[in-house]
Amino acid sequence: MRWVRFADLAEDAIYTLAHLSDLHATPVAPRGPLPLLGKRGLGWLSWRAHRRHVHRPEVVQALIEDLHAQAPDHVAVTGDLTNISLVEEFPSARRWLERIGDPERVSLVPGNHDAYVDVPRERSWSLWSEWLRPDAEWRDRADPASGFPSVRVRGPLALVGLSSAHPTPPFVAGGSLGAAQLERLESVLASLRDRGLVRVVLVHHAPVPGMVSWRRALWDAPALAAVLARAGAELVLHGHLHRQRFTSLRGPRGDIPVVCACSASDIGSKPGKRAQYHLIDVASDAGRVRLTLRARGLDPGSGRFRAEGEARAL
Secondary structure (H helix, E strand, O other): EEEHHHHHHOOOEEEEEEEEOOOOOOOOOOOOOEEEEEEEEOHHHHHHHHHHHHHHHHHHHHHHHHHHHHOOEEEEEEOOOOOOOOOOOHHHHHHHHHHHEEEEOEEEEHHHHHHHOOHHHHHHHHHHHHHHHHHHHHHHHOOOOOOOOOEEEEOEEEEOOOOOOOOOOOOOOOOOOOOOHHHHHHHHHHHHOOOOOOEEEEOOOOOOHHHHHHHHHOOOOHHHHHHHHHHOOOEEEEOOOOOOOEEEEEOOOOOEEEEEOOOOOEEEOOOOHHHOOOOOOEEOOOOOEEEEEEEEEEEEOOOOOEEEEEEOOO
16 A cells, blocks of 8 residues: 555654755756746846856755665655756756656655746656656546646655746746635545545745745735635645745644745855755654654755754644
């Protein structure tokens, strides 16, 4: 079986989920000026002047080496593999995914930079389909237009992927889920609850209303919060902010922890933004879900990743 009821998990058993986000590790090498017309041109200027010096592929490589040494049971990636959605970036991002791990052990949702402009699916996300698509049992529960929610059951976890990524105007980095995805999400969360699985929602944009400015926000975050308040979840993971953040949303039986990971590639030129990823241990505590988070971050001196701070109960 590919899944087990959480209630059947032995008291001493631990299932570890890794969470990383915002790789931004693909090269930005447009073939001539035509691809840079419009929003991409502004993004290219930002990348040339600043972002290419901050988001470094060697940092992502060091993270992946440390991730493999830690050997989590599964890995969740919450988007922004690319920089400005050049068609050449998507196969490059696939190679990063292959280094992170097999699609059975890695789950992905897209970020706003992965939909920076409108690129045909067959030349963009379809190249990542093995890491995006839901388990066969759940494919008919996804919105046909978006392919989400994407449900992937691994061990005692049900990873529920959402897509908040779609093209936006220049200087806008927000996103939305849409009514169809949200409606299906509520039904999916209820079904997963009835199966006794630990529900982990994956989304790129910050899901807590009012957390960031309108320009960078999840515009239907209040609607998502309402769904979670009714249907519940055990954990929400996101990226987009490039900073570690711990917040919460109201659930039907108490607060739902919401966790943001730093960028996976940031060399740390600004305080609090140095590359980091999370290991989340899922265990049973007298029949209740116990979540414990351990952070591993880049050591600028050695260029390697190491444990940071104390383990944190969620």
